[in-house]
Amino acid sequence: MLIIINPIMKLIIFSLLLFAYVNSGAQVITFNRMYPDTVPSMINIVVSDTGYVILGAGGSSPWYILTAFIDTNGNLIYRKKITKSNVHVYPGMGNTLMKTGSNYLLAGSLSGQTNNNRSVYLLKFDYKFDTLWSKTYNFDTLFISGQACWQDLDGNIYITGQKGMNGTLSNGLLLKTDSSGTLIWYKTFGGSGIDYGSKIVPTYDGNLLIGGYTTSYFQTDGNWLLMKTDTAGTQLWLNPYLGNNDYDDGWVRSLINTSDSCYIATGNFAVENWDLRVSLVKLDKNLNVIYSKLYLNNSAYTSANSILELNNKNYLVTGIEILSGVTILGFLMELTPNGDIIWKRNFNATENVNSRSRAYAVAPTPDNGFAFTGHVYDTQITPAQQMWLVKTDSLGCDGVHSCDDTTMFVTSLNLPDSVCFGDSVHLTFGFGGRSAPYTLHSTTGFTEDSIYYFDSGNDTITRVISFLPQQANTTFSFIVTVTDPWGATKTGLYSMFVKNCSTSVAMQNSDLLAFQVYPNPVKDKIHISSTAQTEATVLLLNMQGSVVGETSLINQTATLNTQSLASGVYTVKIVYATGFVIKRVVKM
Secondary structure, three states, X not given: OEEEEOOOOHHHHHHHOOOOEEEOOOOOOEEXXXXXXXXXXEEEEEEEOOEEEEEEEEOXXXXXXXXXXXXXXXXXXXXXEEOEOOEEEEEOOOOOOEEEOOEEEEEEEEEEOOOOOEEEEEEEEOOOOOEEEEEEEEEEOOOEEEEEEEEOOOOOEEEEEEEEOOOOOEEEEEEEEOOOOOEEEEEEEOOOOEEEEEEEEEOOOOOEEEEEEEOOOOOOOOEEEEEEEOOOOOEEEEEOOOOOOOOOOOOOOEEEEOOOOOEEEEEEEEEEOOEEEEEEEEEOOOOOEEEEEEEEEEEOOOEEEEEEEOOOOOEEEEEEEEOOOOOEEEEEEEEOOOOOEEEEEEXXXXXXXXXXXXXXXXXXXXXXXXXXXEEEEOOOOOOOEEEXXXXXXXXXXXXXXXXXXOOOEEEEOOOOOEEEOOOOEEEEEEEEOOXXXXXXXXXXXXXXXXXXXXXXXXXXXXXXXXXXXXXXXXXXXXXXXXXXXXXXXXXXXXXXXXXXXXXXXXXXXXHHHHEEEEOOXXXXXXXXXXXXXXXXXXXXXXXXXXXXXXXXXXXXXXEEEOXXXXXXXXXXEEEEOOEEEEEEEEEO
């Protein structure tokens, strides 16, 4: 049965404007809005020139599939509910609504409200999200569900999900139907634990790649499951080991094909039990891992729920995290193709400290911005759980508070009042702004470009600027400048007094300045030069005092290769006939 419901009373809508702000003063419309229903959770989003369609679940007694239609200014136009009498109707996992031509496919499941009757549910919608047809498969008294689907060029539809084997164990499920939804075959996969499929995408050789969850390969804890099958459902490849084998990492929450013929899977990584970070794994077309990265600070709720590839080949990730206290925030994060953070924004639907704002699905918009959906739970609003839709510009700004902290800045974090002449100075600078990559330059000789945010997602980037003051008993001043991708700059002027700390340092000054070590910081090679013809051995020592490199001064020059060394502070010790000189360098 299909029910169409008009928007609720204007009075309630008006009260929500306390927490819903629309900014259309420029070309790009931004807003952060909530919409009431019965315990809704929106997990799919479709963007058009006229607005947004968000789809998820609501109800609970029984559950139903809920679709809401929003105009470009964030106003709720109407809603549709797909219900069945005495039956819970569930959509599948988030971001599994598949566009096929001008229509859409959605996998889900049915569960009797008063009995154990369960089945996989497949729906086909037209462009208005009216149901063209629906099918059910595998009637069973054990648990069964459809979680994701994909349609090939011949029209065949593949559905993955879960089939219960007894009260506690389950197998993954794979079904194949024709273009009309008529079942061709179904198969199960997995071992002796809990297994299920949560995502399905095509491979580049005409087969299928399923993402999911498994406990069948470990004694107690679960991991991501990645499995390749042919189109007959025969397993070709399996990897259940992407994660921390000592703790439960959850399931593959997003799985996509990329334009460079690779795959990306996202979800959680368990640092410890219920102590999670965002996990992103990129694999080549042969399913070899290209890189595996962890992002954001760990919390009980940190998770990446959706990823998509943008037209500029970057990736956009949405999910949830806790920065402090108990406030659950939604986030958007843009990454380079190599997985470096360009920017990250956080979102709170109500601005209350006890708000739980969950972002599940994201899509690009025609104005080069983004829109994401999910739900918010906050006991200070009525009803406490509501649909959530956020529209941002191209930098993730929603016109409310997500870009409050994007003013460009540069500051010293450890600037001393004075330093000793003859000692290398190592100063840490923090900087940031709207978006990476940044360039950091100092008049001391330091320059680094293509600087991105740390994988922790912190707003402040840090770099160590090291140098050797060239004159004693004077004030040394220098300038540090940060530049963003648009050429905007922020500059700081810093000063310290250079003093003679001992007569021995002053006596050694001529020898110290006779040798130059550069660049500092260093990436691949350290160059050493002398102002005089001097025989010397050059040693490179790590922080533990171990020699990690050695060379000799020849024709007043020497070179040390640092390409294979880890980042950190190293000591260059130049030993000559009458003594030695110590200088410190920073390996980036």
